[in-house]
Amino acid sequence: MGIVMGPNQYGKAEVRLVAVDRDTPRHSVKDLTVSTSLRGDLDAAHLSGDNSKVLPTDTQKNTVYAFAKEAPIGEIEDFALRLGRHFVGTADGITEARVLIDEHSWERIPVGGTGHDHSFARSSDEKRTTAVTVEGDQAHVVSGLKDLVVLKSTGSEFWGYPKDRYTTLAETTDRILATAVTARWRYLHTDVDWGKSFESIRATMLEAFACTHSYALQQTLYEMGKAALEKHPEVAEVRLSLPNKHHFLVDLAFCGLENDNEVFYAADRPYGLIEGVVKRDDVEDDPKAWYTLPEF
Ligand SMILES: O=c1[nH]c(=O)c2[nH]c(=O)[nH]c2[nH]1
Structure with a gap:
């Protein structure tokens, strides 16, 4: 030994x-x-x-x-x-x-x-x-963005989850969805117009965030990654880390007011953390590209 x-x-x-x-x-x-x-x-x-x-x-x-x-x-x-x-x-x-x-x-x-x-x-x-x-003489490139803060004021639901004796969360068909996007994507090669590719992937993921009617941040995550991959053949996989920036409806009953999804308390912690990899199924993984990088 x-x-x-x-x-x-x-x-x-x-x-x-x-x-x-x-x-x-x-x-x-x-x-x-x-x-x-x-x-x-x-x-x-x-x-x-x-x-x-x-x-x-x-x-x-x-x-x-x-x-x-x-x-x-x-x-x-x-x-x-x-x-x-x-x-x-x-x-x-x-x-x-x-x-x-x-x-x-x-x-x-x-x-x-x-x-x-x-x-x-x-x-x-x-x-x-x-x-x-x-x-x-090999090079592996993983590019991305971080701290891109986005919010949808409607078009987001969350229901159908399991309930147990500890559950207090109410199901909702209309909530705020907000996150700070960290995204990293792995390029398949280095023959890339980096600036153009970045701008397009960023815009594509933002559009997917905006246009997905969301049943969970998990579903939005997949749609964002999928949209980027569909448009960008030079990209093999997209890794996303999405903190769920919770917005809680303020109960205004104390002064006799109804709150019809208009006034929220923006909590900073704790936050849900939704993370995942969206990838092509016909491309080999490249552990070297990610070695020592966060998994997401
Ligand atoms: O989009 C969500 N995904 C979850 O997994 C989750 N869990 C939770 O409490 N709220 C939410 N929202």
């Missing part, structure tokens, strides 16, 4: 990078949070403190900033692929690199009806995300 080192990775987490494109007086801003993780021949580092294959996390952070200067960042998937390929191609003993990027959104401040050249407002909490794994 012995003790061995299991799977491991190391890198710099959450490098905050803001890059300004100043080529013309009409600037643009990219605001990213970048995390790098390297894997490979790192047993000696763990077993005996031999750092000869440990490219410092500080160097990884510096590389992120230098790459932002050396070429335009472009789409986050392209930036992540460039970084991942660099680490695998140049760092001795490193065979795999994972680069996670969250992109924070800035919108031009409208001045006199048009967006200002160099002043911006944070538009929402929503982030565009990517998780790129480079493994030798």
